[in-house]
Every structure is written in structure tokens, then in C-alpha cells.
Amino acid sequence: MDLVKNWKIHLFALLLVIVAERIGIQKFGLVVFLPLFYALALGGVISVPKFKILSVANMERAGQFMPIAMLVLMVKIGLGIGPNLHMLLNSGLALIMQEFGHFFGTLLFGLPVALLLKMKREAIGACYSIDREPNVAIIAEKFGIFSPEGRGVMGMYICGTLFGALWISVLAGIIAKLGIFHPYALAMGAGIGSASMMAAATGSIVASFPAEAEKIQAYAGAANLMTSVIGVYFALFISLPVTIKVYEFITGNKSVK
Amino acid sequence: MKDTWPDIIFILITTAVLVLVSNIVGYGGSVQRDLVGALLLAVIAAAGIFLAKLPVLNKLPIVFWVSALAVVLSIPGVPGADWIVARTKDINFLATTTPILAYAGLALGKEIEGFKKLSWRIVPICLAVSAGSFICATLMAEIMLHLEGIF
Numbered sequence: 241m242d243l244v245k246n247w248k249i250h251l252f253a254l255l256l257v258i259v260a261e262r263i264g265i266q267k268f269g270l271v272v273f274l275p276l277f278y279a280l281a282l283g284g285v286i287s288v289p290k291f292k293i294l295s296v297a298n299m300e301r302a303g304q305f306m307p308i309a310m311l312v313l314m315v316k317i318g319l320g321i322g323p324n325l326h327m328l329l330n331s332g333l334a335l336i337m338q339e340f341g342h343f344f345g346t347l348l349f350g351l352p353v354a355l356l357l358k359m360k361r362e363a364i365g366a367c368y369s370i371d372r373e374p375n376v377a378i379i380a381e382k383f384g385i386f387s388p389e390g391r392g393v394m395g396m397y398i399c400g401t402l403f404g405a406l407w408i409s410v411l412a413g414i415i416a417k418l419g420i421f422h423p424y425a426l427a428m429g430a431g432i433g434s435a436s437m438m439a440a441a442t443g444s445i446v447a448s449f450p451a452e453a454e455k456i457q458a459y460a461g462a463a464n465l466m467t468s469v470i471g472v473y474f475a476l477f478i479s480l481p482v483t484i485k486v487y488e489f490i491t492g493n494k495s496v497k
Numbered sequence: 498m499k500d501t502w503p504d505i506i507f508i509l510i511t512t513a514v515l516v517l518v519s520n521i522v523g524y525g526g527s528v529q530r531d532l533v534g535a536l537l538l539a540v541i542a543a544a545g546i547f548l549a550k551l552p553v554l555n556k557l558p559i560v561f562w563v564s565a566l567a568v569v570l571s572i573p574g575v576p577g578a579d580w581i582v583a584r585t586k587d588i589n590f591l592a593t594t595t596p597i598l599a600y601a602g603l604a605l606g607k608e609i610e611g612f613k614k615l616s617w618r619i620v621p622i623c624l625a626v627s628a629g630s631f632i633c634a635t636l637m638a639e640i641m642l643h644l645e646g647i648f
Contacts (some may be wrong), residue, residue, distance in 0.1 A: 393616075
């Protein structure tokens with residue numbers, strides 16, 4: 241039984257949850273720190289291979305545990321959508337249009353930075369999408385994981401896993417506090433299509449607008465659901481070809497394949 | 498998915514228990530009030546996974562079916578929806594995230610070797626890419642919500 245074999249990770253998970261929730265939400269000026277961040281960061285420290293606290297098998301089990309555990313969060317998000325369905329349908333066009341922001345925002349912000357740092361075709365893999373699991377699979381299939389594009393997508397994947405949730409929760413907190421955007425717009429922006437990043441961003445926005453918590457979660461949940469469902473197809477048929485075209489147009493480097 | 502049903506059920510129940518702990522420690526919950534709600538989240542997730550494994554339906558990802566089932570089960574007028582929403586509404590949204598990120602954290606160690614091999618340049622690019630997705634979508638939503646007269 242797993243509870244016996246991998247008792248360490250489950251015990252640590254329990255301790256992490258208790259410690260993280262004890263610390264609670266902390267605000268420092270514009271920055272909001274959420275319990276999920278302490279759980280992630282402290283868990284990361286415990287799992288550092290040098291400390292030899294967890295075996296590789298333990299870590300792999302924790303990694304296999306995550307996607308199924310994540311479904312509990314998806315249920316919670318889903319249950320927040322139904323009661324607000326009427327409100328969401330009223331802003332249906334906004335929900336659809338904001339997806340273009342999600343899908344092209346990665347290219348718009350990422351590619352200039354990548355080219356400035358003199359990245360080559362790695363930039364295509366790194367900037368064409370938010371680079372979660374399905375996006376890695378698309379690049380692996382088209383270019384292979386050991387191609388420059390494959391290195392780009394894997395680098396982003398690893399980096400996003402390590403820093404994505406933390407970064408987006410800090411960023412969302414700061415942008416929410418600036419007061420430029422309406423909480424509903426921010427909520428839709430939070431629907432990035434990665435459940436942990438969505439949760440991190442939503443948590444920060446809710447911390448800034450506690451009175452609107454329920455509606456923020458509904459908007460973020462609906463946007464996230466759309467991003468994850470349409471995302472794969474959009475990435476495959478639109479984002480990737482567009483990114484390749486833009487990259488080749490700017491650099492003048494045609495593909496060798 | 499290669500996972501077996503006993504394992505899926507084990508994972509979902511473990512997660513539900515940790516969500517309950519999280520809700521009690523962080524958001525003033527209690528076992529009496531929240532036990533049913535936490536287990537309901539796990540049960541709906543299990544039902545969604547079951548749907549996603551059926552022929553034809555398995556063309557779409559598990560996340561889709563689990564989410565779709567949860568959405569339908571919370572629409573006012575759907576039998577049982579009022580009860581489900583009432584039972585689960587006291588489970589704080591953040592309480593469902595902490596246990597999951599704890600496991601994500603405990604799995605991070607295996608990414609460190611890969612990360613060391615990367616060029617430092619990927620870090621600023623990574624931050625720009627995710628910021629771009631969030632900021633551009635927020636901007637589009639802000640414009641569209643104005644045009645639709647929501648605020």
C-alpha cells in the first residue's frame with residue numbers, strides 16, 4: 241500500500257499543509273504571498289537531492305500523484321461556475337476574445353526578450369505557448385525533443401514548473417493593486433491554462449478584492465477551462481505556425497526542415 | 498492514463514483529507530461542517546475520471562470531463578445541484594490548492610538536474626512569456642467587458 245511505501249511524501253505533504261496554512265496569506269506592500277506558495281517552496285527545499293530526504297522514487301510518486309490530485313481543484317473551480325453561468329454567458333464575447341490575449345501574449349512578450357538574449361530557434365519552442373505538458377507534446381512530435389525547438393520548450397517547461405506559480409501570483413498581486421484593471425478582467429487573465437498558475441493568480445486577485453471572491457473565481461475558472469480545452473488545438477494550428485513565421489520573418493532564418 | 502482505480506481512489510481520498518485539514522487550519526473549518534464537502538469534491542472528480550475513460554468520450558482530456566461534470570452539477574435547477582453547492586461552498590478555494598502545491602513541491606527535486614543544464618537566459622524569457630499571457634488576456638478582457646457594458 242502506498243501509504244506505507246511512500247509514507248514520507250504523504251507525511252511531509254500533511255506537515256507542509258499545516259505549516260503553510262498556519263503562516264496564512266501575507267501581504268507586503270504590493271506583493272501577496274499565499275499558502276500554496278509556502279507549500280511549493282518548502283516542499284521544493286525538502287526535495288533537493290543533496291539533502292537526501294526523499295528518494296527519486298518518492299519524488300516520482302509525488303509527481304504522479306499531482307495530476308490526479310489536481311482534479312479535486314478542477315472540481316472546486318467547476319462548482320463555482322454553474323451558479324454564475326448566467327453572468328458568464330452575459331460576458332461570453334469577452335471570454336472568447338480574452339483567449340487571444342492568452343494565446344498571443346506569450347509570443348508578444350516572450351519573443352522580443354528571447355531575441356534580445358540572442359536565442360536561436362529555441363525561441364520558437366519557448367515562446368509559442370505557456371509550455372505546459374500538452375504543448376511540450378506538440379513540439380516533441382513536430383521537431384523532436386532534442387531539436388533546438390525541443391530544448392526551448394523543455395527549458396520553459398522546467399522553468400515554469402519551478403517558478404511559474406510563484407511569479408504569476410506575485411505579478412497578479414502587483415497588477416491587481418495598481419488598480420488599472422477591473423477585478424473581472426484580471427480574473428479572466430488568470431485563466432492561463434495551468435491549474436497551479438491559475439490558482440496562484442486567482443488567489444492573489446481575491447486577496448486584493450475579497451468582496452468579489454465568488455465572481456472572480458467563476459470568471460477565472462471559466463477562462464481557465466476555455467484556455468485548457470481550446471489551448472491544445474489553438475497552439476497546434478495557430479500559435480505554432482504563427483510563431484515560426486514571425487521568428488523567420490524577424491531573423492531572416494528559414495527553417496532547414 | 499496507466500493509473501489503476503484503487504490508486505486513483507487512494508489519491509483522491511488522500512487529497513480530500515488534506516483539503517479538509519487545510520480548510521480547518523487556514524479558513525476556520527471543522528470536520529463536522531466540511532467532511533462531506535471535501536469528500537464530495539473527490540467523488541465528483543472520480544465520476545469525471547470514469548466518464549473520461551468511456552469509449553468516444555475518451556477523445557477529450559480528463560480535465561475537460563471532470564470540469565464539465567462539476568459545472569453541470571452546480572447549475573441551479575439540476576437535481577442535487579443546490580445540495581452539492583451548499584455542501585462544498587465552505588471549502589475555501591485556496592484550501593484546495595495548498596495540498597496540491599505541496600505535492601508539486603515535493604516532486605520539484607527531480608527537475609533540479611535538468612534546470613542546472615539550462616542557460617540562464619531561459620529564466621527571463623519564462624517570466625516574460627507567462628507575464629505576457631496574463632497581461633494581454635487581462636487587457637483584452639478589460640476592453641471587451643467595457644464594450645459589453647458589464648462595467
